[in-house]
Amino acid sequence: MTKGLVIVNTGNGKGKTTAAIGLLTRAWGRDMRLGGIQFLKHEKASYGELRAFERMGITLTPVGDGFTWMSRDMDETQAKALHGWELAKAQILSGAYDIFLLDEFTYVMHFGWLDAAEVVDWLRTNKPPMLHLIITGRDAPQALIDYADLVTEMREIKHPFREQGIKAQRGIEF
């Protein structure tokens, strides 16, 4: 049996988005059609992965305005996240992708901006059967875990920034 998988990377550790990027890179090596939405990141940000994907011809659309706990305007943050979900639905329905990433999408549900059960209902009804979907972020809601095929928890065992006062480093962290 072959089907489009729903993959969730969650947990408090590193590597949730990074593993999604790795999966897209591997699939790019197989000439698959790749896309995604980055929730809750600044629209103007230029991260290492965005630079890489631009070179590779992969379009990830950042729709956030920075993480909410840095936001001065929660309503605008929420509005952008919900706009991101509308964009995502249109792209999921388009049939233009083999793999689609919803990066940091769990927060949108965890913060209560979208109801996880409604998101899952929409995906159950509308996701093309062969489309692989990757969803990342902490605190994946139970309804999403129940719906997903593959769920991995990234657990922090040891972290240099907290324990040793080492700065976040270009190319590694961002």
Add this chain to the structure above:
Amino acid sequence: MTKGLVIVNTGNGKGKTTAAIGLLTRAWGRDMRLGGIQFLKHEKASYGELRAFERMGITLTPVGDGFTWMSRDMDETQAKALHGWELAKAQILSGAYDIFLLDEFTYVMHFGWLDAAEVVDWLRTNKPPMLHLIITGRDAPQALIDYADLVTEMREIKHPFREQGIKAQRGIEF
């Protein structure tokens, strides 16, 4: 403080190698110098990530002869893994890299082919201070965890192949 990090991705879940590939891809977007050794994979294998990295101009050298539990000749498997470590040491010493991957290297120590304390001693003495090192694989030995700066455990929460009889899929799994 800025320094070359020692990053370990371990655990029984998915995403250990995939997150390493993602990290290299992100760093490639920053024009960093990248290399690595893939232990315990077949020399002739052409995985999605190898195809991708070939396009990106990143050289990962596979030195294994397939996973040991599929090997008919344990001595040859061991010899190839040890040869991989010699190659790795030379490349780590070369100064030619900003980030170097030792993929599935934990097995070589877990199987007792190399002593983890000796590996760590060698790295403490010889690793260029600014070189970032990524080591992946299950059962990371405690000496390596103690030495590492950043350790993440990938924990399997839900897996489609065992639970639903879904086949491994091109571009996702390999």
